[in-house]
Every structure is written in structure tokens, then in C-alpha cells.
Amino acid sequence: MGPVLAGVLQLLALIAALALAYIPLGNYMARVYSSDKHWRVEKWIYKAIGANPDTEMRWTAYLRGVLAFSVVGVLFLYLLQRIQGVLPGSLGFSSIDPDQAFNTAVSFVTNTNWQSYYGEQAMGHVVQTAGLAVQNFVSAAVGIAVAVALVRGFARSRTGELGNFWSDLVRGTVRILVPIAAVAAVVLVACGAIQNFSGIHEVGQFMGGQQQWNGGAVASQEAIKELGTNGGGYFNANSAHPFENPSPFSNLFEIFLILVIPFALTRTFGLMVGSVKQGYAILATMATIWVGFVALMMWTEFAHHGPAFDIAGGAYEGKEVRFGVGASSIFATSTTLTSTGAVDSFHSSFTGLGGGITMLGMMLGEIAPGGTGSGFYGMLIMAIIAVFIAGLMVGRTPEYLGKKIGSREIKLAACYILVTPALVLVFTAFAMALPTPADSMTNSGAHGFSEILYAYTSASNNNGSAFAGLNADTQWFNSTLGLCMLFGRFVPMIFVLALAGSLAEQKPVPATAGTLRTDKPLYTGLLVGTIIIITGLTYFPALALGPLAEGLA
Numbered sequence: 001m002g003p004v005l006a007g008v009l010q011l012l013a014l015i016a017a018l019a020l021a022y023i024p025l026g027n028y029m030a031r032v033y034s035s036d037k038h039w040r041v042e043k044w045i046y047k048a049i050g051a052n053p054d055t056e057m058r059w060t061a062y063l064r065g066v067l068a069f070s071v072v073g074v075l076f077l078y079l080l081q082r083i084q085g086v087l088p089g090s091l092g093f094s095s096i097d098p099d100q101a102f103n104t105a106v107s108f109v110t111n112t113n114w115q116s117y118y119g120e121q122a123m124g125h126v127v128q129t130a131g132l133a134v135q136n137f138v139s140a141a142v143g144i145a146v147a148v149a150l151v152r153g154f155a156r157s158r159t160g161e162l163g164n165f166w167s168d169l170v171r172g173t174v175r176i177l178v179p180i181a182a183v184a185a186v187v188l189v190a191c192g193a194i195q196n197f198s199g200i201h202e203v204g205q206f207m208g209g210q211q212q213w214n215g216g217a218v219a220s221q222e223a224i225k226e227l228g229t230n231g232g233g234y235f236n237a238n239s240a241h242p243f244e245n246p247s248p249f250s251n252l253f254e255i256f257l258i259l260v261i262p263f264a265l266t267r268t269f270g271l272m273v274g275s276v277k278q279g280y281a282i283l284a285t286m287a288t289i290w291v292g293f294v295a296l297m298m299w300t301e302f303a304h305h306g307p308a309f310d311i312a313g314g315a316y317e318g319k320e321v322r323f324g325v326g327a328s329s330i331f332a333t334s335t336t337l338t339s340t341g342a343v344d345s346f347h348s349s350f351t352g353l354g355g356g357i358t359m360l361g362m363m364l365g366e367i368a369p370g371g372t373g374s375g376f377y378g379m380l381i382m383a384i385i386a387v388f389i390a391g392l393m394v395g396r397t398p399e400y401l402g403k404k405i406g407s408r409e410i411k412l413a414a415c416y417i418l419v420t421p422a423l424v425l426v427f428t429a430f431a432m433a434l435p436t437p438a439d440s441m442t443n444s445g446a447h448g449f450s451e452i453l454y455a456y457t458s459a460s461n462n463n464g465s466a467f468a469g470l471n472a473d474t475q476w477f478n479s480t481l482g483l484c485m486l487f488g489r490f491v492p493m494i495f496v497l498a499l500a501g502s503l504a505e506q507k508p509v510p511a512t513a514g515t516l517r518t519d520k521p522l523y524t525g526l527l528v529g530t531i532i533i534i535t536g537l538t539y540f541p542a543l544a545l546g547p548l549a550e551g552l553a
Contacts, residue, residue, distance in 0.1 A: 004302055007326015010252055011294060014259075014330065021260050026267020026279075032175045033148045033168065034272065042170050053167035058160045059501030062149055065165035066142060066493060070109050073135060077105040080131045081123075090124035091200055091214055103478040108135035110489035111143055111371060113225070113232030113341055113464040114481060116473040120214055120235045125197050132232060133221045137181070140228030141172035143339075143373030146493055147265065148272075150377045153500030154401045155273045160505050162497070176261070177228060184223035184257055191253070192246030193219040218243050226257035229371040231341030231464040239331070239344040240320045251323050251344055255331055258340050262286075262369035265376045273401055277519035282379055284524045289368035289531065290337055293361055297329040300354040300551075318349020318468075329354075336361035339371030341464025348451070348468035355467065356547025359454055362461045363539045364531055365420065374462065374489075377496050383518070384413045384499075386530040390516050390523075399515055402508040409502055416495040421538045423460040423484050428453050428542065430480075437476050442469035446553070450546035455481060460488035 001009075038046070038053060046053050057065065080087075081096035081104060096104065100116055107114040108131070117123070123132070145168035152162050189195050198215030218234045222244050225232060235241040245251050263283065270279020301315045302325055319328045328345035335342050336358040347358045361368075367379040384400055388410050391398030398405040405413075431437040431452050441448040447469075454467035459481040466472065472481065517523060 003324050003326055004298070006324065007298055007302075007329065010248075010327055011330055014252060014255060017256050018259055018263055021256075022264055022267055022283075025260060025264040027271065029176060029261075029264060029268040030271040032171050033163075033268070038167075039174065042167075042174055045170050045174075046166065049166065051164075051166035053164050053170070055164055056161035057164055059149070059162055059497040059504075062162050062165045063494060063497045065169075066146065066497075067490065069138075069165075069169065070142065070490070073109040073138065074105045077108060077131045077135060078102060080127055081105065084124055084127050087124065087126045089126045089197065093122055093124050096122065099475045099478040100473060103482040104132075106482045106485050107464065108132050108230070108232060109139055110462050110485045111139040111228070111230060111339060111374065112459060112462040112485045112489070113230045114459055114466070114472075114485065115232055115236075115464070116478055116481075118236040119233055120216075125216060128221065128234065129217050133217070133224065136221065136224040136228050136230040136232070137173050137177050138169065140177055140224070140230065140372040141169050143371055144172045144176070144261075144265070145169050145373065146496055147373035147377040147380075148268075150380055150496055150500040150503075151269050151272050153503035154380075154403060156504045157402075157506060157508050160501050162500050162504060177224065181220070181223040181227050184227060184253075185220040187253060188219040188222055188250060191250040192242070193222055193250065194243045195219040213243075222254070223257065226254045226340065226342060227261065227372075229258060229262070229338045229340040229375075231335065231339075231343075233342065239342045240346075242322075245344055248323055248327060251327055251331065254342070254344075255327075255334050258334050258338055258342070259290075259369060261372050262338055262375050265373070266369075269376065269380075275401075275519065278401065281519045281524050281527075282376075282383065284521070285527045285531075286367070286369040286379065288524070288528055289364070290333070293333045293337060293357060293368070294330055297333045297354055297357050298326060300351050300357065301325050301329050315349075315351050315354070318346035320344055332358055333361060335465060336463060337364070337366060337368045337370070339366045339374055339462045339464075341458065343465050346468045347454070347465065348447075352446075352547050352549075352551030352553070355450060355454075356543055356551060358465075359450070359457055359543065359547060360535070360539070362457045362463050363421075363424075363543075364535050365417070366461050366463060367531070371462065378416075378492075381413050381416045381496070381499075382531050382534075383527060384409065385417065385534070386523070386527045387516060387518065388413075389530060390526060394514070396514055399509055399511075400518060402511070403503045403506050404509055409499060412495045412499040412502070416492050416499075417534065419491050419495075420460050420488055423488055424453070424456045424539075425542060427456045427460075427480055427484055431456070431476075434476075437474075440471040440474055440477065442471075446546050446550040450550065453542055453546050456484055459484040462489050 081101040085095040149162040239245040266283040270276035451470040
């Protein structure tokens with residue numbers, strides 16, 4: 001079997017698995033967020049944190065809950081790292097420096113999981129399990145909760161109430177993420193991923209030095225790392241490490257975990273707004289972009305010219321031979337079109353155009369299918385923009401799901417789509433203009449610029465993957481990337497929840513003969529075009545200086 005055919009067959013198998021999970025998981029999540037019943041364990045949690053899960057919240061109260069919970073998470077994780085040296089199970093590792101502790105705390109709380117450290121050489125068992133793994137669950141649950149709040153804004157009318165943040169957070173964690181991650185961890189252990197609390201082992205000589213490996217609760221963290229679109233690896237090699245990702249089957253299974261909740265949320269959306277066709281339209285948009293990007297990535301990595309590429313059958317540099325070019329292309333596309341950031345190959349070693357595709361996936365806003373929740377509310381923002389553009393074309397007030405898209409709504413949507421590009425481009429410009437940040441680049445020219453552009457794109461979009469070659473463990477990068485992660489996560493949430501509150505206060509508008517049908521293929525095409533054009537106009541100059549210049553050289 002040729003490598004191209006193997007890659008295509010893996011893609012088809014992945015699509016089949018996602019299709020099988022789509023309806024049952026989407027239906028289940030709709031029931032989770034629509035039920036008025038509380039599980040016993042959930043009641044214990046509400047009592048412990050002093051929350052009333054039955055109190056409806058307006059968008060401002062919902063936002064206060066999101067921010068308060070996240071601030072506590074950052075402070076707790078920062079403190080845990082700063083006192084690691086005196087904690088049991090630290091494996092002899094010292095406490096983390098202040099700037100790196102800040103960066104890591106912000107990174108995991110914002111669902112970014114950017115890592116400027118070597119996991120197996122810096123973090124002990126307590127920080128990994130009680131700190132990082134816990135945030136993998138709850139940061140993903142926060143993203144889903146905000147997405148559900150926006151869906152309720154479309155589904156409800158004549159009220160500003162969007163549900164209860166604490167209830168949505170707990171249900172997302174207890175009923176969705178924990179059960180699926182538990183099953184996934186067992187599957188990964190069966191595949192060969194490790195799960196223990198062993199210490200550091202001497203495993204022989206390597207390049208004149210002693211080779212060491214430490215164990216850890218890897219399979220359980222790997223499961224939620226992918227399922228929650230987090231991406232932080234227990235080891236520096238991330239999902240290219242055999243302890244995290246042992247086989248081609250586990251590799252495909254991890255891609256499935258990355259995609260299954262974001263795709264299934266479109267079904268949840270359709271059920272909650274009372275029209276599954278609307279969910280299918282969003283699904284079709286996400287799937288079109290995802291499949292298109294996978295096909296384009298495979299083409300760039302298989303068809304690149306040169307004697308070495310021709311002999312190897314593709315661009316194998318930086319790719320794990322257990323997986324090959326096809327599976328690595330699927331993984332790279334999926335992890336950058338979501339906010340996952342996990343890697344089973346190293347994007348800096350992709351062809352020039354292939355590296356550009358990974359960047360463009362993040363620049364789209366990671367909405368195809370996006371992160372757990374964050375990608376979905378990003379897609380709904382783009383859906384509103386597309387409706388607005390269509391309304392301008394025919395001179396009619398735009399409507400979406402029975403709600404008028406007026407000046408307030410479009411201003412909030414516009415602010416949402418401007419935040420991330422502003423962070424990426426401004427901080428990239430500063431890093432390139434100042435002398436000290438540029439010293440961290442391993443490469444010069446277009447590829448060196450791509451290292452900087454990729455880092456700020458990844459942080460601002462809460463992705464977390466790295467282009468490699470960039471020494472990001474400096475005070476400049478730990479601080480500025482931390483700020484990008486904070487602003488890139490929470491400022492857009494402010495606009496999303498404000499938009500949800502505005503929509504929920506409206507009364508429904510009946511559909512007429514002039515209403516744009518947003519459940520038809522025509523609208524799906526308009527939405528795909530809107531996403532590509534807006535992103536292309538925003539980022540094209542920066543891409544032209546980096547990956548496009550390198551790819552066309």
C-alpha cells in the first residue's frame with residue numbers, strides 16, 4: 001500500500017468514526033444542557049463552592065462567573081508551580097521561575113497549553129495531575145459553557161437570561177468530559193501509553209550522556225488533552241512521543257478525540273434552537289474547510305519537488321515514521337483548525353506552504369471545527385457576519401435564527417473578529433522590531449519570521465502548538481505570549497456573552513419570503529467564502545512575508 005493511499009484510507013476511517021458519534025453525542029450534550037435535574041455528585045460540588053445552580057444569570061453575571069473562576073485557576077496553578085520544590089512527588093525538580101510559572105498558569109487556564117519548558121524535565125507528578133490535568137478539564141468546560149450561553153441567546157426571547165455558569169461548568173465536566181476521557185484513557189493504555197507514578201529511570205547512554213526517562217499519569221492526561229482540545233504534552237515531544245502516542249491506531253484515535261466534541265456541538269446547537277438543519281449547515285461549513293485543508297496539506301507534503309522528497313515518497317523531515325506523511329498531515333491540520341495545539345510531527349519542518357497551512361488554520365479563528373466550545377461560538381460569530389453581508393447585498397435588515405442583526409449585534413461581532421488579529425500582528429511587529437526577541441530565532445529570513453508569527457498566532461488563538469526553532473523561554477516571550485493568551489481568550493468571551501444577552505432580549509422575527517435561508521447550501525457557500533476572505537484580507541501581508549515567501553522561493 002502506498003503512503004498516499006494509506007493517508008486517504010485513514011482520513012475516510014476518521015470521517016466514518018466521527019459520523020457514527022455525531023448524532024448520539026450531539027443529542028446527549030443537548031440533554032445535558034437542557035435538563036433541570038442535578039446529579040448527586042453535582043449537588044455536592046455546588047454545596048462546596050456555594051453556588052445555586054438554579055439561578056438564571058444575565059450576561060454580565062455569567063461573565064463574572066467565567067472571569068472569577070479563571071482568575072482563581074491562574075492563581076492556584078501559579079502558586080502550585082512556585083512551591084513545587086517542597087511538594088511530594090516533585091521528582092527532584094525545583095520550583096518554576098516566576099515568568100515561566102505565569103506563562104504556564106495562564107496557558108492552561110485559557111485552554112492554550114503553550115509550553116516553554118520540557119515537561120519531563122520540569123514538572124513533577126503533583127503539578128502535572130493536580131494542576132495541569134485539572135485545568136485541561138475545566139478550561140474546556142468553560143469554553144463549552146460560553147458556547148451554550150450563546151446558543152441560548154438565539155433560542156430564547158424577551159429575556160436577558162442565559163442560564164447558570166456554575167451549572168454549565170459542572171455539567172460539562174462531570175457529565176461529558178470526565179466519562180469520555182476515562183474511556184479514552186483506558187483505550188490509550190491498551191494501545192501502550194503509560195499510566196503510573198514512577199520516578200526517574202536510567203535507560204542507558206546517549207550521545208555521551210546518561211539517558212533518563214520518568215513515568216507519569218500520561219494516558220489520562222493525553223485523553224483529556226485531546227478531548228478538551230488542550231494540547232499540552234506530558235513530554236516535550238508531545239504526541240510524537242511513544243509514551244503518549246504509541247501506534248498508528250492511537251494516533252488516529254487521538255485525532256478522533258480532538259474533533260468529536262467540536263463537530264457534535266453543531267448537532268447540539270440544532271436541537272437547542274429547534275432546527276437540526278441549522279446545525280447541519282454549520283457542520284457542512286466546518287467539514288468543507290477541514291477536508292479542504294487536509295487535502296491541501298497532503299498535497300503540499302506528498303507532492304513537494306526535490307530528489308530527497310522523491311526518494312522518500314514525501315516530505316518526511318520532522319515526521320514520526322510510525323505515522324507517516326498522511327497521518328501527520330491529518331493531525332497537523334486538525335490540531336491547528338481546533339485550539340488543540342498537540343503535535344505528532346513538527347510544523348517547522350513541514351514544507352514552506354505546509355507550515356503556512358497550519359498558520360492559516362489558526363488564523364481562521366480555529367472554527368473548523370474549532371476548540372471545545374470556543375470554535376463553535378467563533379463559527380456563530382462568522383455566521384452573523386455572513387448574514388450581515390448578505391443583507392447588504394439585497395438592502396434588507398439581516399436576520400439569523402429569527403433574530404434581527406442590528407447595529408449593536410454587528411458591532412459586537414466585528415469587535416470579536418478584530419481582537420485576535422490585532423494581538424497577533426502588533427506583538428509580532430514589536431518582536432521583529434526589538435533587538436532582544438529576535439535573538440531567540442534559530443533561523444533567519446522568511447522561516448525565522450514564521451517562527452515569531454506562528455508563536456503569537458498560536459498564543460492569541462489559544463492553540464498552543466509551536467513552530468519549533470524559537471527559544472520562547474525568555475522573559476519577553478513568557479510575558480508577552482502570556483498576555484496574548486489572556487486577552488485572546490477572555491476579551492472575545494466578553495463580546496460573545498454581550499451578544500448572547502442582546503439576542504436573548506429580542507422578540508422573534510417571523511420568516512418571510514425575503515428572509516435568507518440559512519439552512520441551505522447557498523448559505524454554506526457564502527459562509528465559507530466569508531471566512532476565507534476576511535482571514536485572507538487580514539493576514540495575507542504577514543503570510544506573504546513568511547510561509548508564502550518560503551514556499552515560493
